[in-house]
Amino acid sequence: FRMNSCLDNWWTGLLYISNYVNPYRMCVLQTWYLSADMQLYLLSPLLLLPLSRSASRGCLLLGGCYLATTVAAFANAYWQGLPAGATVTMEKKTEQNHGSEYVQTHVRAASWLTGMAMGYILHQIRQGKLKWKISKNISAVLWVAAVAMCVTAVYSIAPFQSLQYSYSPVVDSLHIAVHRNIFSLGASGIILLCVCGRGGIVRDFLSWKGFQPLGTLSYGVYLSHMGLQAMGLARLRQPLPFDMYNLFSGVLSDLLLANLAAVVIFLSVEAPFWQIGTWLYNPNTGSRTTAVVAVEKHPETINMEEEKSSL
Helix, strand or coil, X not given: CHHHHHHHHHHHHHCCCCCCCCHHHCCCHHHHHHHHHHHHHHHCHHHHHHHHHCHHHHHHHHHHHHHHHHHHHHHHHHHHCCCCCCCCCCCCHHHHHHHHHHCCHHXXXXXXXXXHHHHHHHHHHHCCCCCCCCCHHHHHHXXXXXXXXXXXXXXXXXXXXXXXXXXCHHHHHHHHHHHHHHXXXXXXXXXXHHHCCCCCHHHHHHCCCCHHHHHHHHHHHHHHHHHHHHHHHHCCCCCCCCCHHHHHHHHXXXXXXXXXXXXXXXXXXXXXXXXXXXXXXXXXXXXXXXXHHHHHHCHHHHHHHHHHHHC
16 A cells, blocks of 8 residues: 555655645655655745734734644534544544645644744844843742643543543543643643753753764654554564563664664665755865865875975
């Protein structure tokens, strides 16, 4: 099935429209995010230009868009009768949820808009236009609120997964519309606290330099992880018991294999094409870099060449 989807719909991924054109038959399922992100990137000047000219009008427009996409998510889930909960289940409804609720930009833009608003606030702080001093008492309250929002957004899915739960159009639609918004607001609050000097040990952890190489591999992990998981599931010939051992061994093996695949992807695709792009945009960069390295490593060679030229 996935092979036929790739044969028929490969072009939708290249044009970044796979989340709207044949979303039920996407070639690489996780690339819906690339399409949504590119679409929002192309639309971002419509918000950034008003923000740069008038902060109040720009924020009003940003808030209006945030409200509109949240209402759209609620209305979409309500009218289509989409149940809240995990998008990957054994029920046929999973396919409809993924194609109409999970991947389309107009119902998923709220978290992105939250990030844009937080980016604008951080830019204003760094430019000195906005001074935000948070006392210890207020920071403690904000920390509790931010963590509570993130935890609530994650674990609020539990009641909808219960076999005893009965579908409620309003409750399910409301959860679909707001639970991601709540998580993004909580995460933004943590970022703001870290930037304002109230991050404590969390800021030290997030600033760890070991995340830099892992960040380089993150895109490769993103592209490869679902394929590796699908291969692992396809090899099973009987159900595995659901216990902590199988859970942790599965998670750790997925992480290890995905990062190994990401190393191969980075060395064979990302790094070479990045270097080619550097040469195309600035052909002199490579030669200058080579010359600088040669001088730093072998300065005596340069002196010998100068003596030869003088003779």
